[in-house]
Amino acid sequence: MSADFDAQGLALSARAFATSRLGPQLTNLKPANTLKWRRGKAHARAGTRNARIAFIGDSTTGGVGAIAPFNVPELLGARAKARGWSVYAENLFGSLDQVDTRLVQGGWGGLLNTAGGAMQHSNATGAPLAFTPTQAFDTIVIAYPRNGPLGSFAVNVDGGASLGTINQSGSAALMTTTFTVSLGVHTVNLTWAAGLAYVASIRTCNSAAKGLEIANMGISGAKAIDWISEAQPWDTLAALKAYAPDLTVINLCINDIINGPTPIPSFTTSMTAIVTAAKLSGDVVLVVPEQIGDFAQFHAAIRSLSAGLDVGLYDLAERWLGVAAAPEWMSDGIHPSASGYADIAEGLVPLLGA
Structure with missing residues (x-):
């Protein structure tokens, strides 16, 4: 990441933090369900290997609505870099969702x-x-x-x-x-x-500077069911397992709401399969996205999965208190703006700690 982007990302995060409604953020994080992530960070600090974070989801993970590198994974990387981490967030996974001159x-x-x-x-x-x-x-x-x-x-x-x-x-x-x-x-x-x-x-x-490797695996239009394919070793879920992240942040349901809707039992089954696969190598945080369409049942399902599967929860819907309360953070009716992505990343900063 360039110095200019780091500075811009930090400035956006500062503005987002100053204007945030600051509802509930990261919850259900416990010593037991963050152990693998903490071990990964310990390895990075000891210089033995990079700790890996995978962000999986749809176009709001990919960064549609802003211009690269203003997406949540890279903006969180800018925050990590400011905290002293070596950060490797400029990685290409599949096809980029954003306009990206790199x-x-x-x-x-x-x-x-x-x-x-x-x-x-x-x-x-x-x-x-x-x-x-x-x-x-x-x-x-x-x-x-x-x-x-x-x-x-x-x-x-x-x-x-x-x-x-x-x-x-x-x-x-x-x-x-x-x-x-x-x-x-x-x-x-x-x-x-x-x-x-x-x-x-x-x-x-840089092999000599171990730190955080951050993967943006967002897929435009993805529903939860699109992430459970492993018929071939390179399919979505199989590729996630092969990458073996220490922490996986899962942000899925918007397309299940607006392009369906997907029946809640089917959505829950797919999400459970994704979480189960991600937990093979690391810990998990589920994201409740912004309030779009007929969201209530899907948001309730994600909150229930967090409790039932004992994984972390990042409740963006509560943080923003509804899209109407945060219009400056949306570029259209679905995708956040650069400022919106910066605020989402700001809410994840506690994951960078011990």
């Missing part, structure tokens, strides 16, 4: 959902997929599907010599390959080599 798709496009939306793919010679995080890094981790006769792609930084070619043929799996480069700000280029090539995610970090 990504140039070139001859690549989106196809087949994974955690974060459609995977980037290419099947012909063309301009490379170019991703330029603003923060210095020396490590690149690329996740990609392997399956049957899939193709291959080459990797370089800054248009230099190839770091290697990734061959995606073989038995079905979600694979990762790590490349090491000189520490600095680079453009990661992926160039099609053969067949049908896919990439699920690109992550970067």
Whole structure:
């Protein structure tokens, strides 16, 4: 994240905090249901590995309504950085929901959902997929599907010599390959080599500065049921398990309300499956989103799941006391504005503590 973004993000958070209605925020957080997250942070402080936070949800997780990097995961990253953490929030998972000048798709496009939306793919010679995080890094981790006769792609930084070619043929799996480069700000280029090539995610970090790795896995239009697919190793829930976050923040139900509605028993079943999968590696916080449409039953279901599954709860609906009470935080009738996303991130800051 750039220094300009850090400053803007902190300024937005300060304004949001000053004007917030400050209803109930993070609740049901206990020593037992935050143990894995606290252990992850301890590892990061000890310099043994990065602690991982995954944000899963819909377009309000992705950041629609603002321009990247003004989304909740990266704005929380700015708050963490101000508290002394090394932060790696400029990661590409699937297709970006926001307008983001850090990504140039070139001859690549989106196809087949994974955690974060459609995977980037290419099947012909063309301009490379170019991703330029603003923060210095020396490590690149690329996740990609392997399956049957899939193709291959080459990797370089800054248009230099190839770091290697990734061959995606073989038995079905979600694979990762790590490349090491000189520490600095680079453009990661992926160039099609053969067949049908896919990439699920690109992550970067400075190996010498362990900290918080934050993943924005928002998928536009997603309902809860869209997050329980694991028929293939790269499907949404399978990819979340493979990422193995220490903490997963789950913000789903808006599309279940406005594009349905989904029957509450079905919604509850899907959400339970997501929480169960996320708890395999880490702890969980469920988000009650802003009040949109016929929300009452869905919000009640999420609050009940928090109690019944013993996971944390972030009640944004109570914090904002209804959309009508916080019009400056909405860009339209569904998506928050940059200021709204900043306030949502502000309410999550206590998770950064001990």
